Amino acid sequence: MWEHWRQDWIYRLLAVGLAIILWIYVTGEQNPTGAKVVRVPLETVNLKEGLVVADRPEDVQVRVEGRKAVINNLLPRDVHAYVDLREAKVGDNLLPVRVEVPEGINVIHINPSQVAVKIDKIDQIQLPVQVSLIGTPAGGYRALEPVIKPSQVVVSGSASILKSIGRVYVEAQIDQASGNFLAQLPVKVADRDGHPLEEWLSLNPQVVETFIPVVQDMPSKVVAVRPQLVGEVAGGYTIDRIILQPEVVEVFAPYNLLASLDYINTAPINIDGATKNVTVETNLEIPSGVQVGSFPRVRVVVEIKKADVQAEGVVNPGRTS
Numbered sequence: 644m645w646e647h648w649r650q651d652w653i654y655r656l657l658a659v660g661l662a663i664i665l666w667i668y669v670t671g672e673q674n675p676t677g678a679k680v681v682r683v684p685l686e687t688v689n690l691k692e693g694l695v696v697a698d699r700p701e702d703v704q705v706r707v708e709g710r711k712a713v714i715n716n717l718l719p720r721d722v723h724a725y726v727d728l729r730e731a732k733v734g735d736n737l738l739p740v741r742v743e744v745p746e747g748i749n750v751i752h753i754n755p756s757q758v759a760v761k762i763d764k765i766d767q768i769q770l771p772v773q774v775s776l777i778g779t780p781a782g783g784y785r786a787l788e789p790v791i792k793p794s795q796v797v798v799s800g801s802a803s804i805l806k807s808i809g810r811v812y813v814e815a816q817i818d819q820a821s822g823n824f825l826a827q828l829p830v831k832v833a834d835r836d837g838h839p840l841e842e843w844l845s846l847n848p849q850v851v852e853t854f855i856p857v858v859q860d861m862p863s864k865v866v867a868v869r870p871q872l873v874g875e876v877a878g879g880y881t882i883d884r885i886i887l888q889p890e891v892v893e894v895f896a897p898y899n900l901l902a903s904l905d906y907i908n909t910a911p912i913n914i915d916g917a918t919k920n921v922t923v924e925t926n927l928e929i930p931s932g933v934q935v936g937s938f939p940r941v942r943v944v945v946e947i948k949k950a951d952v953q954a955e956g957v958v959n960p961g962r963t964s
Contacts (some may be wrong), residue, residue, distance in 0.1 A: 677711035679901040690730040697801035698761035706752040762802035778818020787856040790938040800844040809835035824855040858895045858934040859927040867906040874915025893936035
């Protein structure tokens with residue numbers, strides 16, 4: 644009986660082994676294994692506050708393996724390659740590349756498996772923003788000096804990269820423009836050779852308001868800005884002075900209009916019952932057929948003080964009722 648059982652056990656073991664071999668063969672035939680090399684961007688994680696990445700490789704190659712059905716549908720965005728900077732210090736660091744892949748995929752090789760990452764302390768500088776004009780206005784029109792708000796941005800990053808900055812700028816598309824250009828434009832940074840640097844830097848703000856006067860090629864004239872005040876200050880108070888920014892603007896118009904144009908009014912400014920300074924940013928009232936060569940808004944500060952004997956009878960300048 645023992646001999647019979649032993650022979651029976653051997654047959655059963657052989658049957659199981661043959662079944663496993665058959666399963667592996669059938670599975671391999673129906674869903675064979677494949678390999679693929681993908682190039683993926685290299686990211687950084689866990690960088691300590693106050694530090695910045697000054698230099699690192701842009702990407703790495705990852706060789707993966709898995710079932711062909713899965714491998715064929717694998718995209719670079721499905722593979723996550725990164726360097727953990729938790730222990731990185733200021734200066735050069737040689738760190739391993741880590742890779743995360745979807746389930747069912749195996750990482751066979753990473754090239755390079757280690758990368759040099761340069762860490763620096765964050766520094767910052769304030770730089771003016773330039774305007775790069777793309778195209779030219781329509782025939783009979785011309786572009787005047789751009790106005791940017793704010794005119795400067797704070798750039799933060801590695802001290803070595805900050806030193807390499809060639810210019811900070813925005814790009815304004817004015818090709819065939821026949822009217823003023825006004826837009827919120829993203830700020831760009833380039834080195835002295837024109838290569839972009841935004842990836843390595845932080846900008847504040849990241850966008851600026853850009854105004855480019857595009858006017859007809861007509862005669863011009865500089866005229867005063869006149870505040871148009873509405874109402875009366877409170878009893879016992881008087882207007883001390885009015886501050887305008889800007890005080891004058893350049894206007895463009897046919898000769899017959901320019902001859903009679905000595906000033907441009909602001910929109911009405913209400914000072915009725917005021918007992919303290921009134922500060923507003925308002926539009927200009929631009930006459931028909933006239934164009935202005937600057938941003939069509941003006942900041943007005945009406946300084947108000949308590950009246951004294953000498954101030955009695957003074958007429959408030961620019962007041963309308």
